[in-house]
Amino acid sequence: MKKIVFLAVLFTCVLWSQDKKEVVKPIPEPKSFVTSHQITAGGKLIKYKAIAGETYLKNAKGEATAAMWSVSYIKEGADSRRPVTFVFNGGPGSASVWLHMGLFGPKLVKVDSDAKQDDGAAPFAVVANSKSLMDLTDLVFIDPVGTGYSQVIGKGKEKDFWGLNEDAASVAQFIRLWITQYKRWNAPKYMAGESFGTTRAAAVTQALEGSGQNVAMNGLILISQALDYDGSTSIPNNITSYLTYLPSMAATAWYHKKAGQGKSLEAFVQESRDFTYNEYAPALYKGALLTTSERETLAQKLAYFTGLDKAYIHRSDLRVLMPRFQKKLLEDQGMAIGRLDGRFMGDEIDDVADRPTLGDPSSYQIGAAYTAALNQYLLHDLKVDMDRPYLTSNGQIGQKWRWRTRPDGSYWEPTPVNVSDRLGETMRRNTQMKVLVASGYYDLITPFFDAEYTFNRNGIVKERVSMTYYEGGHMMYTHEPDFIKLADDIRMFLEK
Structure with a gap:
């Protein structure tokens, strides 16, 4: 009798186990929200489409691993040679909210330019971007996995994305997918990053050279650079x-x-x-x-x-x-x-x-304004309707981040983090790529003198680097005179 009961229980467990394995949560189609707009940029009226949505990243087996959120601003009637600039912030663990609503986006939130007053509470001032670059380039704002609406899905795991090299690989995969979807392989391509976003930019630029699909960047815009952490720690x-x-x-x-x-x-x-x-x-x-x-x-x-x-x-x-x-x-x-x-x-x-x-x-004297403005802009202007919150930052990412630059099992690991040599190597392989480095005098986390120290070493080709300085801090564009100067400096860089 005991044997019969045991077999029955075992059979039930096997069926339950099989049922459990068979219950696979279906992956819905990626969401996309398309709206039409216009803006005056460079003295021209530019009509464009805003495409806010998910792009599914896949592993080598073709299985979905992550939904990466982006907002693309594409000029109507643009041909395959129109330049495109990919934009992201840093952290790691930050969405692209700061550069989106502070410098590059069609609409900007304004905080106290003189850093004397807290942003307080809503309503916050949101204005059209008077220094928009949409006459020169399409813009793509990228939220790395775990930020914004981007998330792990399907066969993906956090560890596949939350690391220096892993992050670079995922952003590089997104860029290849984007330029394929929008037929921009033969268009000039730029990247703009801030803080850790500059670390990411150097790593992504190198990652784009491999994988059998070499993508060469025309230029990098590094705002508050952080390439060699020895000088910013x-x-x-x-x-x-x-x-x-x-x-x-x-x-x-x-x-x-x-x-x-x-x-x-x-x-x-x-x-x-x-x-x-x-x-x-x-x-x-x-x-x-x-x-x-x-x-x-x-x-x-x-x-x-x-x-x-x-x-x-x-x-x-x-x-x-x-x-x-x-x-x-x-x-x-x-x-x-x-x-x-x-x-x-x-x-x-x-x-x-x-x-x-x-x-x-x-940070805390401007954070509420940027968060509220971005969320309202997505809901009202871009008609975004998602079933999860938009994370302007995600503290869990930094806690779990894998900083190693060498493969597991390597005998030696260099410390601290330094990707400046990757930039130097890439500049020597890609002899057309130029770099703009923007530094704020009052930046006490990625100091301007560290930028000079870094770019005078590491094999970087100085003749193709432009160094610019501002009377602001890490996000110098919160200071109105610097916002104007930085936007003009970037315009000049792109026009060259």
């Missing part, structure tokens, strides 16, 4: 970061009238560059070999450039970490300055902490 014992961040500290201290008064920003910044190269770098490498007199001289000069107390600089061993600078610069006012943009100030509860505790005021 402010941590103890990283000598490079003390050097690359100092000129940005000097510029920010000048802005808040704590240093360099009576001098122009450019003159004071150049003075800080010269000091960094000629005096600060040798001193940091001497370390404990410095004499008492040399230490005193350096402390005085660092106080001169940073606006910080000389005694504090001595206690810091001539090395001030960026989070501490954020708290100390305006300590007398009880304010902490922003990391993405040192112009911003936040009134914190804990005035004696060694780093900001409420977060980054240059």
Whole structure:
């Protein structure tokens, strides 16, 4: 009897197991929303279609693995040679909302240009983009997997996309699919990325050279570049970061009238560059070999450039970490300055902490405006109707991100992350590709001096690189004069 019961239970389990395997959730057709619009760009009236929707990425077996969301703006009547620019932000874990609603999109949200006021609550000011580039290029805004409406589907897994190389492969696959669908293989092609989006741009550009379908970029627009993380990682014992961040500290201290008064920003910044190269770098490498007199001289000069107390600089061993600078610069006012943009100030509860505790005021003072504006724009203007929320950012991605640049099993892994050599190699294989690097003086996360340090090394072909500077921060386009200048600089870059 027991044997019969056991067999019956086993048979039931087998049937249940088989049923379970057979229940496969069907993958619906990718969604797409098409609307018609017009805009004045470059003095011309441009009629265009906005195509917001999903593109399914597939594995080697042809099985769907991810739905990648994008918004494409395509000029009506455009031929196969019309240029196209692919745009994305960074993170990793950020959707393309910032460049979409801050610089390149047909409509833009406006926040306080002078970084004096929080964005508050709705309604927020949304205006037509007076500096639109639609007369020169079609635009495609890409949300990497896990951001925006993009998600893993079918046979896909998060680990297939949430990594430096994996991310590059997925964006490269999307670009190939897009230029095939819209017949743009022989059109000029550009990429515009911000922050980690510049890391992605260098990696994607290299990835596009392989897979049996070589796609060559005509140009890269790198906003607040982050190619070599050695120069943008402010941590103890990283000598490079003390050097690359100092000129940005000097510029920010000048802005808040704590240093360099009576001098122009450019003159004071150049003075800080010269000091960094000629005096600060040798001193940091001497370390404990410095004499008492040399230490005193350096402390005085660092106080001169940073606006910080000389005694504090001595206690810091001539090395001030960026989070501490954020708290100390305006300590007398009880304010902490922003990391993405040192112009911003936040009134914190804990005035004696060694780093900001409420977060980054240059992020939380504009985030609500960008999020609300993008969602309303998708719903109202582009008629998007999706069954899930649009994620402007996804913190889980950063927690699970795979930063390795070498294959698993490799004996050695370089650290920190550095894709600048990939850019250098690609520029030498693609002798027509040019690069625009846009840096903000008050960017305290990817400092402008790090851009100079990076692009003077790593085999990058400097003759094809244009360096531009702005009196803003990481998202310099939130500052209206910089928005105008950056848009004009990009227009000139594309026209060349």
